[in-house]
Structures are given as structure tokens and as C-alpha cells.
Amino acid sequence: MPFSLFSRKKPTRRFNEFYADWSKTLTENCLPLLRQSLSSAASASVLSSNVDHVLRHLVLYYETLDLAADPNTVPYLLFPSWRNSLETPFLFLGDIHPYLLTNLLRSFIDRENQDSDDDENSLRLIQDQPLKIATAWKDPSDELVTRIDQIECTMRLMVPVLMDRMRKAQRSFVSRVSENWVSSYQAGKKKKTVTAVPVSAASVDEAAKVEMEELVSIFVDANRLRKSVIMDIVGATSEHQGALFLEGLCQFLVGFKDQLLLQDFEVVAHMHCPIDSRLIP
Amino acid sequence: MARTADMARFEENGLEEPNYEESVSWDDLERDAASKAGGSSERLQARRPHQQDSSRKGDESPGELYELWRQEQNSIAARLDKELKSRWELDELIEEQLSRYQSHYYKAMVSTSLQDVSNLLMPMWLPPHELAAVSWLGDWRPTSILDLLRILAAHNPSFSLSESSERVLSQLLREIRIEEAVIDEEYAEIQATCVLHLPFSPLCNVQSHEEALRSVQKLFGNIHKVISKAQRLRYKVLELVMKKLLNQTDTAEFVVAFAGIQDAIHQFGEQKKLKKLYPAVPLKGLGSSS
Numbered sequence: 001m002p003f004s005l006f007s008r009k010k011p012t013r014r015f016n017e018f019y020a021d022w023s024k025t026l027t028e029n030c031l032p033l034l035r036q037s038l039s040s041a042a043s044a045s046v047l048s049s050n051v052d053h054v055l056r057h058l059v060l061y062y063e064t065l066d067l068a069a070d071p072n073t074v075p076y077l078l079f080p081s082w083r084n085s086l087e088t089p090f091l092f093l094g095d096i097h098p099y100l101l102t103n104l105l106r107s108f109i110d111r112e113n114q115d116s117d118d119d120e121n122s123l124r125l126i127q128d129q130p131l132k133i134a135t136a137w138k139d140p141s142d143e144l145v146t147r148i149d150q151i152e153c154t155m156r157l158m159v160p161v162l163m164d165r166m167r168k169a170q171r172s173f174v175s176r177v178s179e180n181w182v183s184s185y186q187a188g189k190k191k192k193t194v195t196a197v198p199v200s201a202a203s204v205d206e207a208a209k210v211e212m213e214e215l216v217s218i219f220v221d222a223n224r225l226r227k228s229v230i231m232d233i234v235g236a237t238s239e240h241q242g243a244l245f246l247e248g249l250c251q252f253l254v255g256f257k258d259q260l261l262l263q264d265f266e267v268v269a270h271m272h273c274p275i276d277s278r279l280i281p
Numbered sequence: 282m283a284r285t286a287d288m289a290r291f292e293e294n295g296l297e298e299p300n301y302e303e304s305v306s307w308d309d310l311e312r313d314a315a316s317k318a319g320g321s322s323e324r325l326q327a328r329r330p331h332q333q334d335s336s337r338k339g340d341e342s343p344g345e346l347y348e349l350w351r352q353e354q355n356s357i358a359a360r361l362d363k364e365l366k367s368r369w370e371l372d373e374l375i376e377e378q379l380s381r382y383q384s385h386y387y388k389a390m391v392s393t394s395l396q397d398v399s400n401l402l403m404p405m406w407l408p409p410h411e412l413a414a415v416s417w418l419g420d421w422r423p424t425s426i427l428d429l430l431r432i433l434a435a436h437n438p439s440f441s442l443s444e445s446s447e448r449v450l451s452q453l454l455r456e457i458r459i460e461e462a463v464i465d466e467e468y469a470e471i472q473a474t475c476v477l478h479l480p481f482s483p484l485c486n487v488q489s490h491e492e493a494l495r496s497v498q499k500l501f502g503n504i505h506k507v508i509s510k511a512q513r514l515r516y517k518v519l520e521l522v523m524k525k526l527l528n529q530t531d532t533a534e535f536v537v538a539f540a541g542i543q544d545a546i547h548q549f550g551e552q553k554k555l556k557k558l559y560p561a562v563p564l565k566g567l568g569s570s571s
Binding site: 010011012013015016018064067069072073074075076077078079081084088089091092096097099103104107108163167170171173174175177179181182201204215254256258262265 | 394395396398399400402403405408409410412413414415416417421422424425428429432433436437438461465469471472473474475476477479480481482483484490493494497498501504537538541542545546548549552553556558559560561562563564
């Protein structure tokens with residue numbers, strides 16, 4: 001059984017507890033560390049080791065997700081109750097959408113290489129950074145541009161496959177349960193019993209077992225994709241670019257956890273009521 | 282003889298009606314017919330012993346035979362009346378259920394409250410196993426609803442889906458599959474570009490708190506639009522199936538099956554939830570990278 005190895009023999013803890021700690025480390029350790037090494041005149045080796053450290057922290061999260069996923073637990077990971085209501089609508093197979101990662105990277109580059117009108121604006125944003133960092137995205141190398149294209153290309157092949165597998169898994173589960181239900185209903189009608197024989201729990205379980213195994217595989221593949229895209233981006237960019245990318249990503253991930261902001265959104269949403277009644281037919 | 286055979290067939294057909302739960306005996310119907318026939322009821326009651334003993338039929342006068350013929354006609358009429366009434370009731374029930382689907386899938390969401398949007402996508406009241414097993418933007422996939430219909434048509438002998446209806450069904454499956462994919466794309470686009478618009482994003486250059494709140498509201502409004510599209514597609518499928526594709530009896534069978542299967546899956550989810558097998562990770566060696 002999938003759970004016996006870890007949950008029975010070795011001391012374990014709930015994934016949500018791990019996640020809370022992981023998130024806290026991201027906020028209190030990783031993000032400040034990156035900011036510090038980006039804004040001060042930190043040496044190249046310090047920057048490099050900090051980038052490494054943060055990258056390891058992100059990778060650890062995806063590897064831990066994989067460890068936690070089995071046919072019994074994957075539903076909790078796909079619909080994580082430990083994520084707040086600001087986050088859940090943005091979850092794709094339990095975490096950030098992989099396209100988001102290259103969108104973040106591309107936007108960094110685009111913002112720095114737009115028409116000169118915007119130069120003032122961008123310089124204002126990063127004026128407290130050393131020049132090397134401030135100009136990190138200016139005129140990206142052809143190599144980097146090609147590499148981003150490649151990463152995006154792989155992703156655009158894989159994401160539709162993941163969604164397709166999800167669709168197939170769910171549809172064949174419903175089909176299986178339906179077949180069982182219809183045949184036991186038929187059998188019940190032949191015996192002229194007034195109420196139909198409800199489909200046995202065992203037969204739903206059986207169909208679900210097949211589906212949940214596939215969901216674990218889809219989930220693990222989705223995390224592998226996210227993890228490898230992050231690693232590929234850091235691998236393809238320069239030290240400074242990589243540090244800026246990770247800083248941006250961490251800032252984004254941490255942003256979801258801002259409780260004050262979250263409360264304000266709720267208050268405003270309730271005050272301003274309908275988003276638009278014309279949306280509701 | 283021919284008439285008796287017709288009646289027998291009628292009885293069989295009657296029993297095949299799904300909501301026609303009790304089987305009605307001739308005697309019940311005769312009593313029923315007699316009471317409905319009003320003034321003539323006494324006479325009918327008096328005739329009863331003769332009618333029950335068919336061997337004596339030959340002895341009866343033409344007047345008596347005519348009475349018997351009328352009596353039989355009355356009971357058939359009573360049966361038909363009952364059938365028609367139950368059909369009418371069936372129609373009402375189907376209409377009621379369809380409007381329940383409509384109000385469920387067009388459920389008005391009064392605010393863009395984050396909790397409301399989140400609850401539509403990940404309803405807290407549904408067990409996670411049920412969600413993982415079937416949920417697409419918070420509910421059944423429209424294609425799964427059509428899969429169920431396909432299976433009913435294939436496995437249920439009383440289902441009378443015509444050849445042309447079956448062709449319509451396969452066509453519909455293809456079309457709905459595409460509409461599902463379009464909605465998937467729209468949703469993915471929002472999820473992939475939220476990094477440009479959420480106020481705490483490194484790329485989002487919001488100036489004020491109000492602006493930040495507005496940008497989140499806008500995003501959630503867009504997500505709500507996508508969810509509404511998914512809901513409307515579900516209802517569209519149900520409406521097409523129940524109003525256009527299936528006859529009355531098959532529609533009733535479909536609703537019974539849909540409800541029964543949803544219930545079976547929900548029960549499965551609840552049972553899994555009770556087992557409390559939450560995701561866990563080894564305590565040592567993980568979670569402390571700092």
C-alpha cells in the first residue's frame with residue numbers, strides 16, 4: 001500500500017504543516033535574502049549561493065508534493081484547503097500554472113526593452129539597484145531568447161496533454177460508474193423491486209482506484225513540469241537575471257499570503273456587491 | 282382474442298413506464314371505472330359475476346353483451362385516463378427538475394467576494410475525492426453528462442433513442458467537447474497571465490490601494506465569467522438532452538440515472554473523507570531548507 005512506507009513506519013507530519021513552514025521560510029528567509037543580495041553590492045559568489053539556496057527551496061516544495069501524493073491523498077493536493085480564497089482560483093492541477101513562469105520572465109525582458117519612452121519609468125523602479133542588476137534584462141542574448149522559446153515550446157506541448165489526461169480520467173470514471181449503475185438498475189427493474197438497487201460502493205471504489213492512480217501520475221507530471229521550467233529558466237539566464245526572476249517569483253508567491261490585503265479584498269467585494277448583474281442571465 | 286392480446290400488450294407497456302410504480306389489477310380498475318361511471322355503477326356491480334365467468338358468455342342476451350362491451354370500454358378508458366394523468370405528472374416533474382437545474386447552474390452570485398468565486402471552483406461542502414473524481418470548474422463536465430446518456434442508450438433496452446437521435450448525440454458530444462476546450466483555454470489564459478495583473482506581482486505597477494483592489498476584482502470578475510460559461514454549457518447540455526433529444530420516458534430515466542450516479546459518487550467521496558487519509562510527508566530531512 002502506498003501509505004504504509006511513510007505514514008506507518010517513519011514519523012510523518014501533515015503536508016499542510018510542511019507547506020505552512022515552507023511558505024514562512026519563503027517569506028522570511030528566501031525573499032529577503034534575494035533582495036539583499038540584489039540591492040547591495042554583494043559579491044558574485046554570495047549572489048550565486050543565494051540563488052542556489054532559493055532554487056533548492058522551490059524544488060523542495062515540488063519534491064515534497066510528489067512524496068505526499070498517492071491515490072488516497074491526491075484529491076487533497078489537487079484541491080488544497082490550506083490555500084486561501086485568493087489563491088485557489090489560480091491553481092492549475094494544485095499549483096501555479098506553468099505558463100505563468102515564462103510569462104513572468106518574458107515580461108521582465110519586454111519591460112526593459114520597450115520603446116525609450118518607458119525608460120524613465122523603469123529606471124525609477126530600480127534606482128536603488130546596482131547598474132548590473134538594473135540593466136540585467138536589457139538586450140537579452142540570442143541564446144537566452146532561443147532558450148525561452150524552447151522552454152515555452154515544451155510547455156505548450158505538455159500542458160494540453162496534462163489537461164487531456166485529466167479530462168479522460170474523469171470521463172472514464174464517470175462512464176465506468178454509469179455503466180455499473182445502469183446495469184444494476186436494470187437488474188433491479190427485472191426483479192420488479194420498487195426502488196432501484198443502488199450501485200454498490202465497491203464498484204465506485206474500484207473505478208475510483210483506477211482514476212486516482214492516473215490523477216497521481218498527472219499531478220506528479222505537472223509538478224515535474226513546473227519544477228523543470230523554474231530550473232531551466234534559472235539555468236538559461238545569467239546569475240543576475242536568475243536572481244531577479246526568482247525574486248519576482250517569490251514576491252508573487254508570498255503576495256498571495258498577505259492577510260491584510262486579503263481582508264480588504266473581502267470587505268470591498270462585499271461592499272461593492274455585484275460584480276455586474278448583467279453577468280448573471 | 283385479438284383484443285385481449287392488445288390489452289396484454291398495453292399492460293406490459295404500462296409496466297415499463299418507470300414512474301408507474303404499482304401494478305394495477307383488473308379488479309381495481311373495474312371498481313375505479315364503475316365508480317367513475319356514476320349512475321350506471323350499480324348495474325355494473327350487479328353484472329360482475331357474469332363477466333367473471335367467461336364460459337357463460339354464450340348464454341347472455343345481446344343486451345347483456347352490449348353492457349359487457351361498454352363495461353370493458355369504460356375500464357380501458359379508466360386505465361388510459363390514469364396513464365395520461367401519470368404522463369402529465371411525469372411532464373410536470375421533468376419540467377420541475379429542469380428548472381431546478383437551471384436555477385442551480387445559473388445561480389446568481391451577488392458579489393465578487395473571493396470566497397464566493399473560490400467556493401464555486403472548489404466547493405468546501407463537497408468531499409475532495411468527489412471533486413477530484415468529476416469536477417471541472419466546480420461541477421460535472423458537460424461531456425460526462427453526455428457520456429452518461431450514451432451509456433444509458435447502449436445498456437438500457439427500454440431506451441428508445443432513434444438512429445437519428447444517436448447521430449445527433451455523437452455530433453453533440455464532439456461540439457460540447459470543443460466548447461469545453463475553449464473554456465479551458467480561457468481559464469488557462471487567466472491563470473497564466475495573473476502574474477501580470479495581481480497587485481503584488483513584481484510586474485504590476487499599481488499606484489494605490491484602491492487600484493490594487495480594483496485589479497483583483499477585475500481578475501475575479503473574469504474568472505467568474507469563465508465559470509458562468511461552464512455553468513451555462515452544463516445547463517445547455519441538460520436542456521438539449523431533456524427537451525430535444527429524449528422522449529418523456531427516456532428523460533425520466535435519464536434524470537433518475539443522473540441523480541443516482543451523482544449520489545453514488547457523493548457517497549463515495551463522503552466515505553473517503555471519513556477515512557481521513559491526509560497527505561503526509563516524512564518529518565525528517567524535509568521542510569527545513571533554511
